[in-house]
Amino acid sequence: MGSPDSRRRATSGLSRRRFVQTLGAGVVLGVAAPTLLAPVGSAAPASNAAAAAPGTLVIGLVAEPTSLDPGQLTDINSMKLLGAMYDTLVRFKPDSFDLAPSLATSWDISSDLMLYTFKLRPGVKFHDGTDFSADAVKFTYDRLLDPNGPYADTGPFPFAPGYYGSIAETIVVDPLTVQFRLNRQDASLINAFTLNTGRIVSPQAVKTSRKNFAQNPVGTGPFKFVSWDHNVRITLTANPDYWDGAPALSQLIFRPLVDEQTRITEFLSGGVDVIFDVPPDNIGQVKGNPDAVFLEQPGPHVWWVTLNVQKPPFDNVLVRRAVNYAVNKDALTQDILKGTGTPSVGPIPPAIGWAYTDQVTQYNYDPDRAQELLKQSGVLMPINVTFWVTESGSGMQSPKTMGTAIQADLAAIGVNAQIQTFEWGAFLNKYGSGLADEASMAELSWMFDSGDPAHMLPNNLYGPACSPKGFNGGCYQNSNVDLLMNAALKINEREQRGAVYRQIQQIVADDAPWIFVDNQIQNAATSTRVSGLKLHPSFYMTYLNQLSAS
Amino acid sequence: MPALNPIKMQRYLLQRLVLVVLVLLGVSVLIFVVTRLTPGDPARVMLGPRATEQQLEQLRVAYGLDQPVYVQYVSWLSHIAHGDLGESIQLHRPVANEVAERFRATLILAIAAGVVAFGLGITFGVVAAVRANSVLDHALMSVALLGISLPPFWIGLIFIITFSLLLRWLPATGMLSPTGGGGLDDVLPHLVLPTISLAVVPLAVIARLTRANMLEVLNQLYVRTARAKGLPPLAVVVRHAFRNALVGTVTLLGLEAGWLLAGTVYIETVFAWPGLGSMLVNAILQRDYPLVQGGVLLVATTYVLINLATDALYVYLDPRLRHA
Numbered sequence: 001m002g003s004p005d006s007r008r009r010a011t012s013g014l015s016r017r018r019f020v021q022t023l024g025a026g027v028v029l030g031v032a033a034p035t036l037l038a039p040v041g042s043a044a045p046a047s048n049a050a051a052a053a054p055g056t057l058v059i060g061l062v063a064e065p066t067s068l069d070p071g072q073l074t075d076i077n078s079m080k081l082l083g084a085m086y087d088t089l090v091r092f093k094p095d096s097f098d099l100a101p102s103l104a105t106s107w108d109i110s111s112d113l114m115l116y117t118f119k120l121r122p123g124v125k126f127h128d129g130t131d132f133s134a135d136a137v138k139f140t141y142d143r144l145l146d147p148n149g150p151y152a153d154t155g156p157f158p159f160a161p162g163y164y165g166s167i168a169e170t171i172v173v174d175p176l177t178v179q180f181r182l183n184r185q186d187a188s189l190i191n192a193f194t195l196n197t198g199r200i201v202s203p204q205a206v207k208t209s210r211k212n213f214a215q216n217p218v219g220t221g222p223f224k225f226v227s228w229d230h231n232v233r234i235t236l237t238a239n240p241d242y243w244d245g246a247p248a249l250s251q252l253i254f255r256p257l258v259d260e261q262t263r264i265t266e267f268l269s270g271g272v273d274v275i276f277d278v279p280p281d282n283i284g285q286v287k288g289n290p291d292a293v294f295l296e297q298p299g300p301h302v303w304w305v306t307l308n309v310q311k312p313p314f315d316n317v318l319v320r321r322a323v324n325y326a327v328n329k330d331a332l333t334q335d336i337l338k339g340t341g342t343p344s345v346g347p348i349p350p351a352i353g354w355a356y357t358d359q360v361t362q363y364n365y366d367p368d369r370a371q372e373l374l375k376q377s378g379v380l381m382p383i384n385v386t387f388w389v390t391e392s393g394s395g396m397q398s399p400k401t402m403g404t405a406i407q408a409d410l411a412a413i414g415v416n417a418q419i420q421t422f423e424w425g426a427f428l429n430k431y432g433s434g435l436a437d438e439a440s441m442a443e444l445s446w447m448f449d450s451g452d453p454a455h456m457l458p459n460n461l462y463g464p465a466c467s468p469k470g471f472n473g474g475c476y477q478n479s480n481v482d483l484l485m486n487a488a489l490k491i492n493e494r495e496q497r498g499a500v501y502r503q504i505q506q507i508v509a510d511d512a513p514w515i516f517v518d519n520q521i522q523n524a525a526t527s528t529r530v531s532g533l534k535l536h537p538s539f540y541m542t543y544l545n546q547l548s549a550s
Numbered sequence: 551m552p553a554l555n556p557i558k559m560q561r562y563l564l565q566r567l568v569l570v571v572l573v574l575l576g577v578s579v580l581i582f583v584v585t586r587l588t589p590g591d592p593a594r595v596m597l598g599p600r601a602t603e604q605q606l607e608q609l610r611v612a613y614g615l616d617q618p619v620y621v622q623y624v625s626w627l628s629h630i631a632h633g634d635l636g637e638s639i640q641l642h643r644p645v646a647n648e649v650a651e652r653f654r655a656t657l658i659l660a661i662a663a664g665v666v667a668f669g670l671g672i673t674f675g676v677v678a679a680v681r682a683n684s685v686l687d688h689a690l691m692s693v694a695l696l697g698i699s700l701p702p703f704w705i706g707l708i709f710i711i712t713f714s715l716l717l718r719w720l721p722a723t724g725m726l727s728p729t730g731g732g733g734l735d736d737v738l739p740h741l742v743l744p745t746i747s748l749a750v751v752p753l754a755v756i757a758r759l760t761r762a763n764m765l766e767v768l769n770q771l772y773v774r775t776a777r778a779k780g781l782p783p784l785a786v787v788v789r790h791a792f793r794n795a796l797v798g799t800v801t802l803l804g805l806e807a808g809w810l811l812a813g814t815v816y817i818e819t820v821f822a823w824p825g826l827g828s829m830l831v832n833a834i835l836q837r838d839y840p841l842v843q844g845g846v847l848l849v850a851t852t853y854v855l856i857n858l859a860t861d862a863l864y865v866y867l868d869p870r871l872r873h874a
Contacts, residue, residue: 058728063832067642074596147608156612158597158605214642230643230651231824232726253728258832261707262723262822269714269722394598425590425837432594444599459600471599 055250057530057549060263060272064231064256068217070199071144071157076394076447076539079196080276081254083541084236085127086199086219089118089137090190094534094543097300097352097451099190103132103200103220113185113492120176124243126202127224134178138170139203141180154211163192163455185490187497188454195450196540222247222545231256248532248548267292273527273549280338280398286525297535299522300351300448301395302344305387305406305515306474308435313385314474318377320512324363325370326413327406333518336401341518346505347461348453349519351537354494355453355501360509363516370413385440387417390427395445397520403443406515417441434467435474442473445520449538453501458485461508476513566861570854577850578630578843582623585839592639592837613639615839626843635847636840640833645844648829653848655725656825659817660810662741663748667806671753672799675760679795680787682765690757697754706747706820713743723822744821748814752806756799763795770794807856811849 065078070086073079091102104118124132143151144160145167166186171179182189192198205218217225222244223236234254238247255272257263264282267275268289278286278294287294307314307323314320329343342350345363350356374381389403390396400421407417420439422430431442448456459470462485463477481504488500509516522539532546593609594601601609610616614625629636635645674694678687714722721727721740730736767773768791776790777783815827822828826845833841 056729064641066640069642072642074598156609158601158609161605161608162600162602211642229726229732230648231655231829232724233728251729255724255728256824257723257822258828259819259822262820265710265715266723266822269710269718271722271724271728423590423835425595425835426588428594428599429590431599432591446599459602469603 057249058253058272060257060275061254063258067214069214070196074158080541082196084223084544085217085221087221088199089193091194114182116180118178124220126220128202128205128218130204132220133175134172136203137178138172140200141170159197187489188452191450191452223252245545247545273530276524278523278525280340291528293526295524295535297522298351299537299539300349301520302349303445303517306442308440308474309513310475313379313383316377318373322370322373324512324515325366327409327515328365332405341520344516344519346509354498357502360506382414384416387419388439388442389419389421391423393424395447399443431473481507581843581846585842586619590837595837635844638841640836640838645840649844649848652826652829656814662745664810666749667752671756672760674757678761679764694754694757697750702747703816703820709743744817748817760799767791767795
């Protein structure tokens with residue numbers, strides 16, 4: 001303790017230093033102030049209209065879109081906007097995975113599956129006024145696939161080789177006919193033409209904007225791009241000349257609302273008209289709101305737990321079946337997911353009707369049966385395993401609570417799963433390197449947005465795709481399954497292909513390389529003034545010209 | 551006032567500038583090392599489970615992530631020297647644009663909250679001191695205690711429920727209305743709730759400290775003298791007591807400026823405010839190295855510059871330093 005005098009001096013010295021520091025802060029902030037006072041957004045008219053303006057619809061996104069160039073995109077959230085601005089060659093019918101014409105009016109696939117020919121829609125124009133033709137199709141796919149092409153620097157286009165790698169050459173036959181010559185038989189290519197990655201872009205706009213095309217998108221879709229105030233909103237306006245009929249809306253606005261609760265709040269307060277993926281715990285709140293409409297649609301989604309078949313105890317098929325019987329999927333989908341999922345029985349979701357079957361070994365909740373199988377297996381009890389769980393992640397639903405519930409079910413039959421939790425970025429890395437010696441179980445999910453199992457199974461259940469080569473993290477290998485997967489690509493007839501995939505499901509369900517858990521039901525909430533919004537099983541936003549708002 | 555010694559002053563500032571550059575270099579190395587040590591791969595996060603090893607490799611090459619870390623670092627540094635912060639992996643746009651827009655939003659919120667916190671905090675403190683031990687004093691100080699005790703994000707949520715959901719007076723989230731013009735009239739209604747949420751804690755701290763300082767000053771002999779010579783009570787409080795008490799309060803400004811810039815992270819999240827904090831959190835989750843590097847570098851530079859300006863002014867204001 002100093003004398004009162006010295007204490008006063010000390011205090012006043014401190015005061016001055018702080019005072020000056022403050023002034024310093026003031027100077028820095030002061031310099032910044034003039035720029036702050038400039039208008040924040042770039043939208044032109046200063047109408048302060050609320051979200052509820054007639055003809056205008058505001059859609060809440062879960063994050064800021066990463067780009068508006070279809071080729072560049074890899075995330076589902078950003079892809080939500082693409083259907084508004086661009087078209088594909090082929091699309092799905094409004095409520096199924098059946099193909100329907102879009103920019104292509106008809107198509108022919110050669111019997112050897114090596115040549116695809118498309119007749120194109122006449123009289124279609126891009127938003128920049130240029131004509132849509134076979135040249136635009138060729139430009140689009142050449143840009144995606146040629147790493148040394150003149151527009152490769154407008155990429156990278158990460159998904160293109162996976163979906164369109166079988167295209168050897170795109171040939172312009174005449175202005176309204178285009179052909180794809182393949183380098184291998186690929187029956188799944190026709191469905192790949194429905195995907196966001198392959199949406200047709202305006203060659204003129206890419207040539208003019210180059211890298212900036214991602215911020216200034218030009219397509220043929222029902223809405224034209226107007227402006228992008230980063231992290232605030234993206235504004236689109238109706239394309240009155242849309243080939244499939246002018247949109248009922250005049251304006252479509254997308255807003256990024258990253259936090260889940262913020263999104264719900266903003267919806268309930270009327271700041272957005274549509275939100276997707278209402279969290280299970282908020283569904284009651286939305287359903288009970290007289291100003292809200294709750295929509296549901298089963299989708300092409302699977303959620304499972306990978307079992308590491310390379311090492312004990314899950315190298316034993318009886319143990320794998322036992323854990324499948326032990327998990328109470330009904331309780332999981334009802335109590336944790338609040339009905340936003342249905343129990344699954346195999347690796348292909350029921351939404352892909354042409355390739356799906358439930359005529360497989362089904363593992364309905366039966367802990368006694370599980371105990372019995374464990375006894376039969378001769379494995380020493382109790383079993384101790386490591387279980388990788390992610391904190392969040394695209395399509396992962398409620399991964400932590402689901403992981404904990406599965407852990408509890410397994411504990412009941414004497415399987416002690418030690419949970420290791422990872423943040424999504426780290427989790428993907430871990431899983432991508434394989435479970436190998438580090439873990440015996442890991443959560444994962446997948447979306448079949450192309451409506452074709454050929455775009456998924458070869459990554460997850462194909463022997464040669466054993467991680468780290470592919471995403472077969474548990475390293476499941478069955479040569480019959482591998483042969484069938486290859487065969488399915490070489491069959492033209494969809495019914496026959498479907499039969500092959502049904503066979504694959506039966507083998508896989510028997511082998512039980514995963515714990516089959518659930519298929520997500522996509523949901524959305526809209527305000528009552530919205531009509532014409534139908535959720536498509538692909539989880540894409542389609543037929544947006546039919547959307548309207550009173 | 552004695553004239554400054556310009557040569558000494560220049561030499562001092564030069565030394566400080568060299569130090570600033572060194573500090574920022576150190577920061578740049580640190581960001582680089584920490585981002586690279588974090589488990590996770592930008593290519594994998596971007597492509598998700600679908601990607602093959604070959605696709606991942608292509609993407610790593612496209613962004614130069616296949617290069618040794620020191621090569622990446624040197625390349626990044628030389629680009630910065632040319633005023634180029636690189637391109638965001640996730641957002642496909644220049645880091646400089648993204649960071650500048652986000653920083654502006656953060657500053658708007660921080661400055662608004664600063665004005666509220668100091669304006670109201672000082673007023674409350676002075677009133678409470680002048681009416682010490684009255685009902686008003688106890689009421690104000692109880693509110694201040696509550697303000698310090700409640701977590702700001704919770705306050706934010708309660709505000710949203712009350713003023714946006716129930717009363718519908720103010721917009722719940724965002725910085726602009728969906729169809730608004732983006733001018734001040736558009737921003738202001740959106741600014742109210744996050745500003746108050748962010749200002750509550752510093753406001754409470756300032757009010758309590760101002761009250762304590764005022765009470766101390768009001769007991770000083772010169773205040774008694776001022777009263778004794780018959781000055782009106784208001785003049786005594788404002789001209790004699792308040793000005794001296796303020797010096798103590800002002801010490802908080804530097805500290806609170808830090809809080810106001812850093813504390814916005816969760817307020818930004820609750821209110822979907824498009825600021826730097828929420829950008830950084832997202833960039834880290836996505837392993838968007840260039841964006842993380844650019845964002846952290848900007849924050850570091852801001853702090854270093856505030857300190858530099860502080861030190862320069864300190865020399866100017868403190869005669870002892872000036873002649874040392």
